[in-house]
Amino acid sequence: MTRVVVIGLGGMGSAAAAHLARRGADVIGVEQFTPAHDRGSSHGDSRVIRQAYFEHPSYVPLLRSAYDLWADLERDDPGIFRLTGGLMLGHPDAEVVAGSMASAREHDLPHEVLDAGEIRNRFPNFAPRDDEVGLYEASSGYVRPERTVREHVRRAVAAGADLRFEEVALSWEADTSGVRVYTAGGAIEAERLVIAPGAWAPRLLADLGVPMVVTRQLVCWFRPSGDLASYQVGRQPIFIGERPPLHPYGFPVLEGQDAKDGLKVGLHHHGEVIDPDTLDHRVSADEVAVMAEAINELVPTMAGRFVRGLACLYTTTPDQHFVVGTHPGHDNVVVACGFSGHGFKFVPVLGEILADLALDGSTAHPIGLFDPARFGRASR
Template sequence: MTYDVIVIGLGGMGSAAAYRLAQRGKRVLGLERFTPAHALGSSHGGSRITRQAYFEDPAYVPLLLRAHEMWDQIERDSGERIFHRVGGIIVGDPDSGAITGSRASVEQFGLRHELLDASRIRERFPALRPEPDEIGLYEPGAGFVVPETSVQAHLALARRAGADLRFEEPVTHWEPGRVTTTRGSYEAGHVVLCPGPWAPELLGDLRIPFEIERQVQFYFTPDETLAGHPIYIWDRGTGFYGFPEHDGAVKVAFHHGGEICTPETIDRTVHAHEVEAIANATRSPMPGLAGTFQRAATCMYTNTADRHFVLARHPEHDDVTVACGFSGHGFKFVPVVGEILADLTIDGATRHPVALFDPARLRGGA
């Protein structure tokens, strides 16, 4: 059978792309090397922060506004709870990059927020213990999404729309119009690649130096409750981020700074010194957080040099679209990335602002 589109990789981005393409009437084949919603890539761990006060670049905010609308729609259509709006706070020195960047985004787009001094932070959120000169930017519309539920919901909706989804079928080779796996060969008018940390393997022809980074997600039983607290990002020292209690644990992690690896060489064992490091980092700003260690899990960031995404038609193949290099901050964009991939695949363009994600910037303009 010849398909209209083959989607390679059915994690966060690929599952959303398969759904949006099938929803628009395309004959879609989705291929995934592992089982649905697996824990061996980048779309797992029980929670991912979503926010619109985006210190990374205000250019992301229009995409986040659309993504928040689409999370609601995905929940209605799937019947699954994915987005938990618990609010979010970014804490740091007033001149820190996270604070100044977030303020730029909220002021440019008129986003709801509050600026809190240290005493107000402690009053509102007792588990947080800022230094006297630190401030917080609180965003009531922030929260977290559950990545596994998102993937499962998008896959179910894609199947409902007629997509042919195949799992435990690794891709061994692709070229425009044809994809070969361990089980066979398939033809399609267009190929969409959402390879996650397998980008260096499957997208070597992009000539982009992707860097795969091992990350650890830590889960604790806290010494004091974080129920009712927002998600939090601390821009102090090495910095860390985390979540209120969910599914019997609080989750906390460092953002970047992990070992460079590949999907084949990643160390899946979490070591005692790593647990000690996160406990030490949180001891002053959140002394009740790292009470009793429960468990930890590894995942991978696929980083670009500037930490912005790659989301575009392939520069050398007009019938190939790519989505990769999400650099540890991409999951909150999942539904709108699915929409963008469907636009680019079908129409060759999208109404969404994607100039920031042109791979030419990383290829020396090649």
């Protein structure tokens, strides 16, 4: 039985632990916080999921695999994954529109292209400019991050994993004899190591040679000022807009919730660089005002009365693509980081990929775009 240590039990690490344990590995997981905590990047009640992927067409095959695995999670936890339809909205040349269209066409994904008048007629909450269009994808929707982490933790423990919460991984080392992870409780030795540290990647993976920036990102919940029923699934899709320099996004009413309790919205990649240990969830009046103005320019009645806000962390690479693969300096170490902003929808398939790499040294999934060595040479 191969012993594998997993550092970080957020979205990616908990999925890796579950897949590894179910495949018979002796798994030890180390997490500095409690399960499904709110100090990183795997919280906030909902995440967008979509297939017409504006970031790059290479993500689409992974998304198809991820959807199958989300359906498996849904069988054990109904409501963890919901399709609502999704609208990508902006000028025809905007990345969110043109990129989504490129992925949809390359991979023959069902979609519709709507002009401004068609958007207004079909989704009256939106106020597109006359020169804007929308790509509508029926297979877009949302997933529930905290529930996803808890389900993967449950699966990992049920399969025999030893998951150690509130235990900080201080450092690690690897050589041809194996790996060692040092925590306040001592050294943990194993044959393989998976490092999925979220915003702590610049610290724990400083030798990787990947420049990463950690930023504080704000999300808010507002009670709409208009017809609350119009924000229900079936009438209101998830959406991502592009009005430079801002990228507003938002959700309909989630299953089991009520519009009067607030709808979640955010501004993609709109935040300041911080140390992850200093994350502050407090939201200022100025931050709320900026958020409300940006959202209401696109969906005029959505950001009515402010209900609550919180912060999360983005960990971003220069090309905004993930870092997934075997550590260039250590054949027995697998790394997973740089996901923030668009990674959570891939959680179950990345768990499978990390298990493949840790146990088999390779994976059949296409991950060439995420090569850890693409930014330079890692140190041994």
